[in-house]
Amino acid sequence: MTDEAGPRPLTGTTILEIDNPDAGPHLRLAKALAGKIVADLGATVIKLEAAAGDPVRAMPPFLPAVADTARRSALFQFLNTGKRILKMPAGATARRDALTTLLGASIDGVLWEEGDDDASAIAAATMPRVEIGGWPEGMTKSTPLSEFTVMAVGGLLDIVGDPEREPLRLGGHQASYAAGLAAFTALMAGLAGRRAGLATPPARISLVEVMLWVNWKAAAGAFADGRSPTREGGRSEFQVVACRDGHIALVYGVTQFDAVKALVGDPRLDDPRFATRPQRRSCGEAIYDILRPWFAARTRMEVYELAQGKGIPMGPAFSPFDLLDDPQTLARDFIAAMDDGQGGGLRLPRLPVLWNGRGFAPVAARDVADLAGAFAP
Amino acid sequence: MTAFRPMSGVRVLDFGLLTAGANTSAMLADLGADVIKIESGAYMDPFRAVGARDTAPGWWNRSPQYHFTNRNKRGAALNLKHAEGRRLVLELAKSCDVLVENFRRGVLERFGLTWEALKAANPRIVVASISSQGDTGPWRLHASYGSTLDATGGLASLTGYAGGAPTISGMDVNYPDQVVSLIATGLVIAAVMDARRTGKGALLDISQREIASFLIGEEIMAAAADPARRQPRRTGNAQEGVLFQDCLKCAGGKWVAVTLADTDAAGRCATAIGGVPHTGLRAALTAWCANRSADDAAKILVAASLPASRVMDGMDPLRDPGLAGGTLLRGDGGKLVKGMPYAFDGAGLAIERAAPDLGEHTLEILRDVLKLDEAEIARLDGLGVTSATPDTP
Known part of the structure; x- marks a missing residue:
């Protein structure tokens, strides 16, 4: 190529x-x-x-x-x-x-x-x-x-x-x-x-x-709301979580919380406190407390494949060294x-x-x- | 548009969505191209819904995010799910120089708009196909948002507090999405120049993940060459080869960012803050910053020829038009619009057209570009091909 x-x-x-x-x-x-x-x-x-x-x-x-x-x-x-x-x-x-x-x-x-x-x-x-x-x-x-x-x-x-x-x-x-x-x-x-x-x-x-x-x-948010969006860390909807052998970015669409629930299969995620997106945004830390053990029990590639299989846009935190020979970069001769x-x-x-x-x-x-x-x- | 219009005479069929795709065609429009954004009631740019601020009829034309990235374009509604819609788009492609798309892989193929079909319709067309992982390879169907690409592109592994986890830029910036149009626009222009010269277009298969990884190219090169660099390093704000660099908390809770490149800079800093005791520079600077505002601290350090600034946020460019430069301007009805990342002859962007309402220019495109008569236009309307009302509320 x-x-x-x-x-x-x-x-x-x-x-x-x-x-x-x-x-x-x-x-x-x-x-x-x-x-x-x-x-x-x-x-x-x-x-x-x-x-x-x-x-x-x-x-x-x-x-x-x-x-x-x-x-x-x-x-x-x-x-x-x-x-x-x-x-x-x-x-x-x-x-x-x-x-x-x-x-x-x-x-x-x-x-x-x-x-x-x-x-x-x-x-x-x-x-x-x-x-x-x-x-x-x-x-x-x-x-x-x-x-x-x-x-x-x-x-x-x-x-x-x-x-x-x-x-x-x-x-x-x-x-x-x-x-x-x-x-x-x-x-x-x-x-x-x-x-x-x-x-x-x-x-x-x-x-x-x-x-x-x-x-x-940031400027668009400030213009609309009168205050700037700022870093959210552990309160953010998207976070990086630890897997057994590394990390994965836990990212999902606004309509995909049910898909995340189906992926993780923990009934505590059915809590009515998490029913709507505004509610979820106000209790991000509680949601992540429930999610973390499931991720920690699996490798990042296992999670990646399961999530992508459901169309959830999660992705492992690859290092520069990892990029040298992942299947996608190899197939496209990117390196x-x-x-x-x-x-x-x-x-x-x-x-x-x-x-x-x-x-x-x-x-x-x-x-x-x-x-x-x-x-x- | 700018007064300088190198893309004048270039017509762009725009299937660009959200930031990566829609902004690539917006940058071409700013340089004089005639950009026709194709949506339909059956499928709108998601920015129309993501940023919607009310639910009254026409809500889909009022999203600030949509207006930020779609100025200077025309908009037509043509439903690709309808055979007539697909036929009309292929007809339009014959009079276009460029097609920009960032659909999920497989969508254009499903509509019969493959590279082969487009090339057969118009051998001079340049197709910019922007996708998460590229058009080929085992992961081509993988879904991603900008923050996913922070992770899979490698940048997150180099971003983070010392000893902490990899860190993504987050949903309020989605950094890897923002940089795509900065390079994709230039690649399209290079391909248009080549097509004008040779008569042959090109398929530009642009992978967003590859762009993110390209932007840490030296780290990939070093990781390949040096076993000691196989484990990524996260060092907070410190930077290899720079003596001291960090944010320090000032009185009032704001932060000041300081870079001390070398011992010479550290010496100037020590003098500026009134000397450094045996506790060392970091401790002295931390204590010194805690006793003054971030703006005052930055002022004193800058006077000593040191790079220093209060950590600003989204309010600052709104308050200070000089700082915002050409990056923000007021469009239609006072709406804020994204400007340009460069200026020609010191001049910024002029908004000649507000972002189009869904289907705003369908009639003129059908009539003036496709040369359809009124009976045919009415027939298409009757079939629902040109419907400009969202299918689902």
């Missing part, structure tokens, strides 16, 4: 990805993800790495078998698949000259990070350009941000975790990655406009805005092998799409020495 032969949808398109030496990792990860997606879709993506090196090369998690310290970061390897990496010269004038030359070449689109010293050179170009920024346009951009504080401002921290405890961040790099997906779509919109003969205005992504956008139900050029094989997810049944296998980033190498077919 996954193959490397034949042109990909963006083959023939060339994108510049400009690293701003002063940008924080929250911006870098967002921009790198957008560049990775277009590279895996077949575009020639030239990543212009700052002379001092990309700090993501030193960010965890690490690959213990990779000896080269510049390539041992799994984060760096994941975010730069398919790219050609060109080191920019040190010194402001030399960088600006190199950038101007590159922007004058046949480039179809640009991804860049706010605050770049050479922003005016990027602004003077006419191809689709997507700027990755932190705050919404018009807010004080000098207020420093991290991915974590982006989640705080966007309200996502407030909504995850237990009400009695501190707000909780989502794992991984979701504040940056959600923005990276938005940057990818903005770049595609720009490319489509250009191909249709339209003037392509510069696009801007704000990490804070993307987080607010993702968390729209691809990649030669990192260091003698060690790596395994990582391909793009989350099958295109006429074809998956796009990622290939490791490679360094190019000069402009000729960057543009070589």
Whole structure:
């Protein structure tokens, strides 16, 4: 299903990805993800790495078998698949000259990070350009941000975790990655406009805005009720419960409580206190006290199969390691092998799409020495 | 729509439901596409019922959730359970560039709207088929909500308090549902560009679970390469490679979120809070925060060039339009509508059409797109194919 032969949808398109030496990792990860997606879709993506090196090369998690310290970061390897990496010269004038030359070449689109010293050179170009920024346009951009504080401002921290405890961040790099997906779509919109003969205005992504956008139900709830929904922890209708060998997310539709009762078969669930959804929402903890022993007596896969058999949308809390070989990811070749050029094989997810049944296998980033190498077919 | 309309001239047959599907076609509409949302009295977008706030006739047109995600579209009622409805949809597909759907697997097949049938009707069509587990594989029929995908996609195993259970984003955000349209829209645009160039459409088989797992790609890569990472780590708000990061409770009960990336940042923090005793930075910062409001604490830490913020909630973007940026705007009748996750030339979204009432544009679609005459339209109405009243109250 996954193959490397034949042109990909963006083959023939060339994108510049400009690293701003002063940008924080929250911006870098967002921009790198957008560049990775277009590279895996077949575009020639030239990543212009700052002379001092990309700090993501030193960010965890690490690959213990990779000896080269510049390539041992799994984060760096994941975010730069398919790219050609060109080191920019040190010194402001030399960088600006190199950038101007590159922007004058046949480039179809640009991804860049706010605050770049050479922003005016990027602004003077006419191809689709997507700027990755932190705050919404018009807010004080000098207020420093991290991915974590982006989640705080966007309200996502407030909504995850237990009400009695501190707000909780989502794992991984979701504040940056959600923005990276938005940057990818903005770049595609720009490319489509250009191909249709339209003037392509510069696009801007704000990490804070993307987080607010993702968390729209908080604002919608606040607008409707005059107060924001917040984290419910043990009082939530949906909870993670322990099974004999792991955990499962106990999720069910508003009309499926009877199906859950049939699954568990405990007569205490027939209590009239649980008859309607508003009643159930007010005594979630009592319901979960009854449900827990049934789950604890079974494996998560037993529960998964029984629940799915009744159409109840429960699912085990799989770990990244579990995902490497579950029947579904195997059947769809979702985990691809990649030669990192260091003698060690790596395994990582391909793009989350099958295109006429074809998956796009990622290939490791490679360094190019000069402009000729960057543009070589 | 935006002033910039790269999807102008692109017509979308929209079977998108709830967030993942309906928002993908909404984002295409915002970029200038002519999006025709197909529902019927027999099957409506569930958001019409989920968000219903009253039971008077027409309740199905008043759900805030539905209005949040369906602006700038036209809406037609065509019952796919009726053979005539299926025939008309295949006719419509001939003049469409894109079809977006996120039905449960098997539904489109049951209606005869397979990829093969659609491709035969229109070789240039791009079909974005968005599903829980993808269109193939042994788990293709599995049901999921967003919170299920937090778990099955792997994100929940990396989210949680130290020593605690895996944690899902929960029903008030369903994070994995929200990110789907951010990538699916771009994939559709790439396929439309390709179809314009080659004359050939594409089936985009988009798995929501794969999107969720893709967003922890580096963790999957590391778990494959490093036996020490086979057991997932849950560390609360701490982050590998970051010296200190957490939420601290302030006077008044609000929380402040603080990231101290390295020892340099920790030094600035220590100075800002008036020094750190031998009890260490966490204890000192905890005590310092407890003596001031979250906004004051954030202000002092930000002045020391440290990322810090009060933990905000859904009320904040309503109070502060500058913060909301382009993410929220007022649509028809003052209703709140989801904006765009990007801006072109600094401009946000314009609502040119409110979300359509059920069947609002059936007549104009039948007449102007399918070129049906009045007798035929009346016949379809008589058969109930175009009924726009919900079958069940």
